[in-house]
Each structure stands twice: as C-alpha cells, then as structure tokens.
Amino acid sequence: MAKRWVNDLTHADVTPRNTYLNRRQLMAGFAGAGVASMLGGRLQAAPELEPNTWEYITQYNNFYEFGTGKGDPGKNAHVLTTDPWTVTIDGMVDRPGDYAMGDIKEKMTIEERLYRFRCVEAWSMVVPWNGFELKDLLDMAGVKEGAKYVAFETLYRPEEMFGQKYPVLDWPYVEGLRLDEAMHPLTIMATGIYGRDIPKQNGAPMRLVVPWKYGFKSIKSIVKITLTDKEPATSWNKSNPREYGFYSNVNPTVDHPRWSQATERRLGANLFAKREETLMFNGYEKEVASLYEGMDLSKHF
Numbered sequence: 001m002a003k004r005w006v007n008d009l010t011h012a013d014v015t016p017r018n019t020y021l022n023r024r025q026l027m028a029g030f031a032g033a034g035v036a037s038m039l040g041g042r043l044q045a046a047p048e049l050e051p052n053t054w055e056y057i058t059q060y061n062n063f064y065e066f067g068t069g070k071g072d073p074g075k076n077a078h079v080l081t082t083d084p085w086t087v088t089i090d091g092m093v094d095r096p097g098d099y100a101m102g103d104i105k106e107k108m109t110i111e112e113r114l115y116r117f118r119c120v121e122a123w124s125m126v127v128p129w130n131g132f133e134l135k136d137l138l139d140m141a142g143v144k145e146g147a148k149y150v151a152f153e154t155l156y157r158p159e160e161m162f163g164q165k166y167p168v169l170d171w172p173y174v175e176g177l178r179l180d181e182a183m184h185p186l187t188i189m190a191t192g193i194y195g196r197d198i199p200k201q202n203g204a205p206m207r208l209v210v211p212w213k214y215g216f217k218s219i220k221s222i223v224k225i226t227l228t229d230k231e232p233a234t235s236w237n238k239s240n241p242r243e244y245g246f247y248s249n250v251n252p253t254v255d256h257p258r259w260s261q262a263t264e265r266r267l268g269a270n271l272f273a274k275r276e277e278t279l280m281f282n283g284y285e286k287e288v289a290s291l292y293e294g295m296d297l298s299k300h301f
C-alpha cells in the first residue's frame, strides 16, 4: 500500500533536505489501510459524499510537527499532552483572555459536519467532523470594530512535537483567514471525528476546518487566535510564496506551479478508480463564491 503513497505529490518538497526526509519516511510507509477499501471498493468513485474510513482519516495525515511522512503523525502524536489545554484569544476583541479548552467545549454547540477535504497535494477525502462554528467562538470573545483578519497559531512544544526540532517550516505553524471567511457558517473548529474525540494526529484538541480551501489552511492543535486588521503571515506562504498564497481556495483552473489542480485522487477509492474532477471551491461554490466577487483568483491564489 505504501507504494501508492509514494506517487502522491507533496508540497513538502521545498528544500533538498525535505525531499530526503519525505522519501525516507514514505519508504518506511504505512501498511494496512488500503486493504479493506479495496475489498469493499466499488468500480467507480461515487459522486455523492461518502465518508472515508476512520483508519484512512487517522493514519494518512499531514502534521509536520510529528514528521513529514503520511504515517508519522499516527505513530508519533500520542505523546502530545492535550489536557490541560488553553486557547489564548487576543488582539481586537472585547474579552481577550486565556480560555480553558473544557470551558470552550461546554459553551459551544457541537454538530456533525460531513465535508470534503482537499489537500493541495491533489488527494482528497470526506470526513465526518464534529465541531462548532468558529463564528460562535469569535462572538464569545467579541470581535471589535475594525478587525479584518483572524490569525491562528499551533502549539510550540518541541519536547513533544519532535518535528519542531527541524527547520522544515518556521515554527510554530501559523495560519489566517479574512474575517468574513472566519465568520462563514461552513468554517468550523473541529473537536471530533465520527463522534469520537478528535485524535491527536488530526489536531487535538481543536483544529480549524475550512472545507473550500486547501487542507493546509486547516491548522491543527490551536493555542492562539488573534483578531487583527492586517493580513497575517501563514506558514506555507512564508516557506514558498510563489506556490502558496494567503487565500488558497480550491480551484481547478489555477494550477500549482509544479502540478495540475484539475483532478484529485480520492483516498480509499478502488485502486483502479479514475481520478475525480476537482470542484470549484471544493464543491462549496454556491455557499462561498460571493466572498470573492470581483477578485482575480489567479492573482489571489
């Protein structure tokens, strides 16, 4: 099964060192996840939303704090201490402070959201998240007039996140959204998958999910949320601005400089299934296109 993964494109190939790490770790690979899906596979990938298996969702991950191989986070993330967990909300808010994760969960309404998930590397899956709307959390803190963006930060704890000992990215991982994107009802903070607590490799105890954007926008294990009037720096943009923009909306008509974004490989699909066509805004065009009216999306990629 590892073989199929070797063929996946990777946005990690930003330096020769990364290329080396990826090759090595992909070879070590992960065995097992593909078998059940092959046996149960249908001849054609279905267009309707069918969630991926728990195994795929939790064993094929990108979480570079725990290694750059797809199987690494599933093997390594168990060492992360997620309780206690504090989320700092600051910047342009009425009620800045350090919020205990338990208190946040108690106040928020947890729902299930079945979303497509499309990585910039051109693979995709469908995930039954549990979580709450980011808007509700921001409303709790009270967004001040004049705030235009939301910046997010992942935990920095190299003793547990061994990947942070290597300069693969400029740690901690940071991301950002425009305020209207953050307030959109499709934007959630995920705290669970398949009705269970979200596994550490998927970003416990709380990670962002923005289903119409490439997966790297969906930052994991968040400890800080800052409301600001300036466009925040984002990790992959800092690492390679030519290839990764601030917006990173899924768009089949704007290719990555090194590969096409017109199609995608649905994880867990039958081995012989055709690649699927990538949908504008990952299939959420009706809901989110109005956010980008009048913008040149090939310029604001």
Ligand SMILES: Nc1nc2c(c(=O)[nH]1)N[C@H]1C(S)=C(S)[C@@H](COP(=O)(O)O)O[C@H]1N2
Residues within 6 Å of the ligand: 057, 060, 061, 062, 063, 064, 065, 118, 119, 120, 154, 173, 201, 202, 203, 214, 215, 216, 217, 218, 219, 220, 221
């Ligand atoms: N902190 C942090 N968040 C991250 C990443 C990461 O390396 N570190 N990888 C991103 C990428 S590239 C993708 S595709 C998704 C993967 O989420 P999943 O492993 O839950 O499928 O997480 C995103 N969030």
Ligand SMILES: [Mo]
Residues within 6 Å of the ligand: 062, 119, 120, 121, 214, 215, 216
């Ligand atoms: Mo990704």
